[in-house]
Amino acid sequence: MFTGIVEILGKVVDIAPLDSTDSGGSGFSITIGDATEILGDCHLGDSIAVNGTCLTVTEFSASTFKVGVAPETLRKTNLGSLKVGDAVNLERAMNAHTRFGGHMVQGHVDTTVSIVSREDDGNAITFVFRVPAEYADLMDYIVPKGFICLDGTSLTVIDVDDKERTFSIMMIAYTQTRVVMPRRAIGGLVNIEVDMMGKYASKGVESMIKRFLEGDDGETMVAKALDRVLAKRAAASQ
Structure with a gap:
């Protein structure tokens, strides 16, 4: 989970195709430099958002880290168009002490x-x-x-x-x-x-409507929700 508050700009220093023996499977590996500021507490397997895409650290040094980018990620994101020398937004995954300055971001690009x-x-x-x-x-x-x-x-x-x-x-x-x-x-x-949060709200409404259209169970659920709203309104007016 991330906050959408970019920590630093990194720089792409290497892009290479992955083979079946490399971590990350088929796709590409990207090595990103100028990242010293966010690597002091880095561990293998940590998540770092690169241009908003949650990726797993497979190698790192004092100033660089490497991630594998799978074919599905290349299809969904702009990472496939990166070139050596390009700048990228970087953010480490949240920890328990992070100030929550942005909003809840999964790093799962649509x-x-x-x-x-x-x-x-x-x-x-x-x-x-x-x-x-x-x-x-x-x-x-x-x-x-x-x-x-x-x-x-x-x-x-x-x-x-x-x-x-x-x-x-x-x-x-x-x-x-x-x-x-x-x-x-x-x-x-x-x-x-x-x-x-919008996706979850939409899914909940769709589920309620579907159950309502399919039979009594849905009608009961809608009736209970309506009763709760009316009860809150009655209590507020007292």
Whole structure:
């Protein structure tokens, strides 16, 4: 679990294909440098989010660490387009003493979204993104003033256009110097993870509706929920 508060920018120093004898299976290994600041307490098997993607440390030194990237991860994220020298957002997994400054981020990227536009607004930048048509259902979980995780950065949604499948965020000057997004061009791909709490809420409502449509068990569940709401309302009015 992560917070979406990027700790440092690392740099890709090596990319190599994995064979069946390497850790991580088929796919690629990525070695990331300039990471001394987050490796003081590192252990093999630890999770580090790279551009918002939860990956497992398979090797590390004082300043570098290596991760394996599986084919499914390459399909879902922008990690497959990385080149040696590219900067990447890095965040260690949370521990019990972490300040929870962002929001609950799993590091399980849903897909990539493209940058439609960027506009300077004083010392801030407003970015607009478009969700791919095949992932249009993700728009159900993107709401104004809600959480969104982009390349591992916890941000607040400004506006949403469900018809155009677009949403916008504003990035302040402080954040601009500490994450990779301002380096991306129009049309560039950004990893997105929607708020998982929205997914759980949606799943619960869908389950209730399904049970309601399928028979008495669902009707009983809805009736109990309604009774609880009415009881709370009655108590509040006393």
